[in-house]
Amino acid sequence: MKKYLVIPIIASVLLTGCFSEIAADKGAAEQPQQQGTVEEKENQKEEEEPQESEEKPVEEEKEVVEINLQEVQPNEAGEVMVLMYHQIREPESEWSRTPDNFRKDLQALYDNGFRPISLYDYATGNITTEAGYTPVVITFDDGNQNNFNMIQDAKGEWVIDPDSAVGMLVDFHEKHPDFPLEATFFINGGTPFGQKEFVEYKLKYLVEKGMDVGNHTNTHINFTSASKEKIQEELGKLQRLINKYLPDYEVNTLALPFGSKPKDKALFKYVESGEYEGKKYNHLAILEVGWDPYHSAFNKNFNPSKIRRVRASETKVDGVGMYDWIKAFENGSRTRYISDGDPNTITVQENHKDLLSEDLKGRTIRTYTLE
Numbered sequence: 001m002k003k004y005l006v007i008p009i010i011a012s013v014l015l016t017g018c019f020s021e022i023a024a025d026k027g028a029a030e031q032p033q034q035q036g037t038v039e040e041k042e043n044q045k046e047e048e049e050p051q052e053s054e055e056k057p058v059e060e061e062k063e064v065v066e067i068n069l070q071e072v073q074p075n076e077a078g079e080v081m082v083l084m085y086h087q088i089r090e091p092e093s094e095w096s097r098t099p100d101n102f103r104k105d106l107q108a109l110y111d112n113g114f115r116p117i118s119l120y121d122y123a124t125g126n127i128t129t130e131a132g133y134t135p136v137v138i139t140f141d142d143g144n145q146n147n148f149n150m151i152q153d154a155k156g157e158w159v160i161d162p163d164s165a166v167g168m169l170v171d172f173h174e175k176h177p178d179f180p181l182e183a184t185f186f187i188n189g190g191t192p193f194g195q196k197e198f199v200e201y202k203l204k205y206l207v208e209k210g211m212d213v214g215n216h217t218n219t220h221i222n223f224t225s226a227s228k229e230k231i232q233e234e235l236g237k238l239q240r241l242i243n244k245y246l247p248d249y250e251v252n253t254l255a256l257p258f259g260s261k262p263k264d265k266a267l268f269k270y271v272e273s274g275e276y277e278g279k280k281y282n283h284l285a286i287l288e289v290g291w292d293p294y295h296s297a298f299n300k301n302f303n304p305s306k307i308r309r310v311r312a313s314e315t316k317v318d319g320v321g322m323y324d325w326i327k328a329f330e331n332g333s334r335t336r337y338i339s340d341g342d343p344n345t346i347t348v349q350e351n352h353k354d355l356l357s358e359d360l361k362g363r364t365i366r367t368y369t370l371e
């Protein structure tokens, strides 16, 4: 069943990033809703220079990473857990995970074939997860100090608290380099992660390490009866706070406080994007509180403004906690995403093909049938 591909084409793609951009744009332009001036220009360029496309590759043959489909059994229409944490502290309770249990969670994810991916990459379908593994998104709400705490060591030096979430994530990643250091911290106004003197250090550290900071509103507002002005103020002020420390950082993810949405549905567009005091914001992924794994970004029912989360807890989870879903994936009552290792190709079994969205942004679809 192994597909053998035209090697010279793959090699030319690797050697010329430019070619691969044109190829991707070409695919995108086939879907009119993806139009854009840059893409159109690229297409024109390609038409004007026919010598570059003499050896026109067949769509299926571009950039496909070879894997043994029968062994890996990719399912890129499957579901992804977006885990939701709050406090990391003793004692264990509904909204608090102890440091030991957090370490246990990381180990369980690792042992069960889950690998962290950024929320942005999940929501935009840039799935770089190694073939055969399942992407998982790790999120923390409220910017609690126990998520990212600084302590003094024996010599009086300030170091990251090894029992804070960041300390444990970094430690786990160092011991398991194939478990990417990816997590999103949704913060509020005031002093994110406490410790005023370390706010700048902490925000910069997260982003420099490749983790993310997201919007959780300025005052942790309940959006239910907020006006459009209030919605934009809440989101704009928090974006401004992040950009005060990280001027070039694009704040493009939002976790809804209490999972709340404006009662007046017409106002939801201001949750998605808006402007406050001359500065625009735009959220490419909006997280609800939720209870279960959510669709692959390639699934036709995926909605980036309605991403449901899974409670990463074992207390009062009513059968819908992280460990329940790991079991459900195992016994087949829910279907997990299994990566093909190639962000440009979407691989599903032939009988799952109709689950895919019509707008795959120029990515190649590959199907297979289990032998």
Ligand SMILES: [Zn+2]
Binding pocket: 141, 142, 216, 220, 257, 258
């Ligand atoms: Zn919150």
